[in-house]
Amino acid sequence: MKDSWATFGIDLHLELGGPRRRKALEGALREAVADGRLPAGTRLPSSRSLAADLGLARNTVVEAYAQLTAEGWLAARHGSGTTVAQRPPLPPAAPGGGAPPAPGAERWAHSLRPGGPDLSSFPRTAWLAASRRAWSTAVDADLGYGDPRGTRQLREVLAGYLGRxxxxxxxxxxxxxxxxxxxxxxxxxxxxxxxxxxxxxLESHGLPELSRIASGAGLGVLSLPVDGEGADVAAIGGAEVAVLTPAHQFPLGTVLSPRRRHAALSWARQVGGLVVEDDYDGEFRYDREPLGALQGLDPDHVIYVGTASKSLAPGLRLAWLALPAHLVQPFSDAKLLADRHSSVFDQLALAELIASGAYDRHVRRQRLAYRRRRDRLVAALPAGRVDGISAGLHALVRLPSGMSEAVATAEAGAHGLYVEGLDSYRTGPAARPPALVIGYATPPEHAYGAALMVLQDVLALGAGP
Ligand SMILES: Cc1ncc(COP(=O)(O)O)c(C=O)c1O
Structure with missing residues (x-):
């Protein structure tokens, strides 16, 4: 039973029905100190009178006071009884140690933040219909703990989809x-x-988190140069694993040339190495059919990773790996230990979405929409400013000579536009000419034109008087 005890002027929320009375008293006092109801310096009643007040044995209160004194919540001084201890203020969060602001949480009038799809185009109706179908066909056993690899339904549908x-x-x-x-x-x-x-x-430019993840797992991190043909594995040094974005380098926007694709596979075969193929936006190619995955050429040396973060929404947190046979068991074990498996409900809905054809329709619709946006970006800027192949959800925009990334992002910010400089994606020593990584898919359709106009104005500043 939970009771609220009004004693020495404050309410203590105590559960004193059970045998763990001392614990309950300690918890209630701790809470009262932590939330400020008992400020530092407050003199607590004597153990005898609090015990009488609460109907407890005196010893229970004595022990609770002693415990909280040992923990630093209370201070006991001879002759002056027990008081609430002075506690040092919480240390400020270490720089970079606090929770990072959620992307998009800022109040920008316009955003061309790279990395995301147009969230307003998420196929809500189709997703709801797929979820409803998933729920109506799921058996009770589907709702229990399942295979760490994920639901059979999604893996079966995905195997077909990824192949085709x-x-x-x-x-x-x-x-x-x-x-x-x-x-x-x-x-x-x-x-x-x-x-x-x-x-x-890692490629010389890429997701900044990757090197932190790899070093956190105890791996050394080397940087691969990237040129117009993509990453060059000739410079791989002693690494046994190469992480590549073959279909559309992130963020430089190049495609891995046939020569480099073969070089990557020969390297892997020769040294028993592995390529991790990050196929984050492989469905979005606009000037030709998308290039097939590198993994198709050598499934034993390439680990394929795809994600729903660009095709649907990052908030779903759904991605899939196609593993060489020898890694299936150790990887499934690792997944089991991490979180048993990903949420069954979203997996079943995604399986339905793909099986019904609604996923393909959505991707086709978005391909058209993003292609138009990229064309508008190219048309809005002086010729030759936009680098990279016609693909994906982002493009590299070179800055006018003399304009630094810091100036461009600050000017854009002053006009309410969020953009990111290329250098923030650098993972190695090789700096590049200043450029912005423009996420043209990010704004909702109605807001894209205005964002583009601000970008045009900012870049025009660099063109001089
Ligand atoms: C290069 C690259 N790979 C992968 C991802 C997807 O990461 P996740 O599936 O964890 O959302 C992103 C998203 O920004 C990306 O830019």
Whole structure:
């Protein structure tokens, strides 16, 4: 029974019905100190009178006071009884140590933040219909703990989809569903480290989190140069793992040339290395059919990772890996230990979405929409400013000569536009000419034109008087 005891001027929320009375009293006092109802310096009643007040044995109160004194909540001084201790203020969060602001949480009038799809175009109706179908066909056993690799339904549907849409050669038993590429990569790093790998090679520019994830798992991190043909594995040094974005380099926007694709596979075969293929936006190619996944050429040396973060929404936290046979068991074990498996409900809904054809329709619609946006970006800027292939959800925009990334992002910010400089994606020593990474998919359709106009104005400033 939970009771509120009014004693020495404050309410103590105590559950004194059970045998753990001392614990209950300690908890209530701790809470009262923590939330400020008992400020520092407050003199507590004597153990005898509080015990009488609460109907407890005196010893219970004495022990509770002693425990809280030992923990630093209370101070006991001879002759002056027990008081609430002075506690040092909480230390300020270490720089960068606090929770990062959620992307998009800021109040910008316009945002061309790279990395996300147009969230306003999420196929809500189709998703709801797919969820309803999933719920009406799920059996009770589907709601219990399941296979760490993910639901059979989603893995079966995905194996077919990835084969037909991305040229991935796999089977349901080799697929594992994860909470985004981020979790997939983290678990891979631990599994590969445990298997004897010592270092990963990352493209010279990429997701900043990757090197932190890899080093957190105890792997060394090397940087691979990227030129117009994509990443060059000739410079891989001693790394046993190369993380590549072959279909559309993030964020430089190049495609891995046939020569470099073969070089990557020959390297992997020669040294027994592995390529992690981050196929984050492979469905979005506008000038030709999307290139098939590198994994299709050598499923034993390439770990394919796809994600719903660009095709649907990052908030779903759904991604999938197609693993070489020897990694399936250790990776499933790692996934089991991390979180048993990803949420069954969203997996079942995604399986329905894909099986019904609604996923393909959504991707086709978005492909058209993003292609138009990219065309508008190219048309809005002086010729030659937009780098990279016609693909994906972002483009590299070179700055006018003399304009630094810091100036461009600050000017944009002063006009209410959020943009990011290329240098914030640098993972190695090689700096590049200043550029912005423009996420043209980010704003809702109605807001894109205005964002583009601000970008035009900002870049025009650099063109001089
Ligand atoms: C290069 C790249 N890979 C993968 C992802 C997807 O990560 P996740 O699936 O964890 O959302 C992103 C998202 O920003 C990305 O930019």
């Amino acid at each position: 849409a991305r040229g991935v050669r796999t089977e349901p038993s080799r697929l594992v569903i994860c909470s985004g590429f981020t979790q997939a990569f983290g678990l891979l790093c631990s599994v590969l480290r445990a298997g004897g790998a010592t270092a990963v090679a």
